[in-house]
Amino acid sequence: MTIDTLATETESARLVRRTTTWFILLFWIAQVTMLTILRHLNLGEEEKLAFLLPRLCVTLIGIGISFVIADRLRRLAGRPMRVKLGVAALLALIGCLIHGGVNIAMFRLLIEGSYTDDFDIGMFLGALLQWFWAYAALCALLLAVTSSLELSDRERRIAQLQRVAHTAQLRALRYQLNPHFMFNTLNSIASLIARRDAETAELMVENLADFLRAGLSLDPQEDIPLAREIELQSLYLAIEILRFPDRLKVEIDVPPDTQGALVPGLITQPLVENAVRHAVALSVEPVRLSIAARRIGNRLRITVHNSAAQGGGAAARSGTGVGLANVTDRLRAQFDDDYAISSGRDEDGGFLVVIDIPFSTAA
Numbered sequence: 526m527t528i529d530t531l532a533t534e535t536e537s538a539r540l541v542r543r544t545t546t547w548f549i550l551l552f553w554i555a556q557v558t559m560l561t562i563l564r565h566l567n568l569g570e571e572e573k574l575a576f577l578l579p580r581l582c583v584t585l586i587g588i589g590i591s592f593v594i595a596d597r598l599r600r601l602a603g604r605p606m607r608v609k610l611g612v613a614a615l616l617a618l619i620g621c622l623i624h625g626g627v628n629i630a631m632f633r634l635l636i637e638g639s640y641t642d643d644f645d646i647g648m649f650l651g652a653l654l655q656w657f658w659a660y661a662a663l664c665a666l667l668l669a670v671t672s673s674l675e676l677s678d679r680e681r682r683i684a685q686l687q688r689v690a691h692t693a694q695l696r697a698l699r700y701q702l703n704p705h706f707m708f709n710t711l712n713s714i715a716s717l718i719a720r721r722d723a724e725t726a727e728l729m730v731e732n733l734a735d736f737l738r739a740g741l742s743l744d745p746q747e748d749i750p751l752a753r754e755i756e757l758q759s760l761y762l763a764i765e766i767l768r769f770p771d772r773l774k775v776e777i778d779v780p781p782d783t784q785g786a787l788v789p790g791l792i793t794q795p796l797v798e799n800a801v802r803h804a805v806a807l808s809v810e811p812v813r814l815s816i817a818a819r820r821i822g823n824r825l826r827i828t829v830h831n832s833a834a835q836g837g838g839a840a841a842r843s844g845t846g847v848g849l850a851n852v853t854d855r856l857r858a859q860f861d862d863d864y865a866i867s868s869g870r871d872e873d874g875g876f877l878v879v880i881d882i883p884f885s886t887a888a
Contacts, residue, residue, distance in 0.1 A: 748787035795848030
């Protein structure tokens with residue numbers, strides 16, 4: 526259990542205690558005020574003053590009983606409602622019996638002659654019934670409050686767990702990119718070293734360091750502006766251009782009105798890698814790799830296209846599944862059903878991937 530979860534539970538418990546405390550105090554203030562008004566209408570001034578002290582004492586004891594009842598009801602959190610209702614009825618009965626007994630004791634103690642000569646068992650049972658309904662109403666009120674807060678607390682916990690799971694899923698999907706990318710890049714550096722092209726290999730290592738510093742520090746939960754995404758892809762493509770200087774031709778078409786749009790960090794990375802690995806690397810002719818974006822109403826459309834020169838056609842069709850699956854999973858995790866992704870060959874034999882997501886900016 527995390528510190529945030531413990532803090533949430535502590536705050537929820539405090540909220541329940543504060544709410545029930547105020548309900549109990551307001552209930553008894555209203556109860557004693559109404560009872561005092563009704564009972565003292567036909568009493569003299571001296572009798573009114575004499576009855577105030579025992580009634581105040583009984584009310585304070587009633588408040589104490591109510592706090593015990595509230596504590597018992599809070600302990601029923603998570604139990605079925607029929608169990609809560611049964612316990613609440615039992616607590617109301619016990620509360621009224623204790624209250625009735627204390628009421629007799631206090632008036633006998635503080636007012637001479639009370640509940641002695643004129644004591645009537647029928648009147649006492651009527652008073653018990655009255656107090657039972659008062660405690661039953663209080664129990665129902667406390668049960669409604671605690672159940673409502675319990676439901677809200679459960680909803681908060683579910684939402685928190687969903688956020689934790691969502692974050693873990695996005696982080697896992699993001700980190701799937703790293704081994705794949707590192708393998709490709711280190712393989713490129715090894716190829717340069719094998720060809721004894723130390724200068725280009727050194728430059729590629731520098732570019733790799735820049736990309737790792739810029740890209741791997743991104744929070745998988747945070748979106749980044751499309752301009753930043755293109756900048757990261759440009760760093761990666763700078764590495765691959767060193768490897769394929771005569772075969773890789775890059776075109777980027779991102780208008781100003783799309784550059785501030787927020788996108789999941791490195792969402793195009795697997796698509797660009799696929800184009801390089803399965804089209805450029807296997808082609809004998811130059812391959813044009815283009816990244817474009819367009820704003821269409823309240824949607825953002827991103828396309829990654831490679832001309833897939835004849836050497837990379839079949840490979841491009843069969844070797845892009847992992848990258849596309851990763852991108853699709855990340856889009857689903859972030860946007861639920863509010864996204865679209867399609868891929869396939871175009872009329873010229875190239876390979877095209879189209880991503881459609883909601884358009885939003887940091888502002």
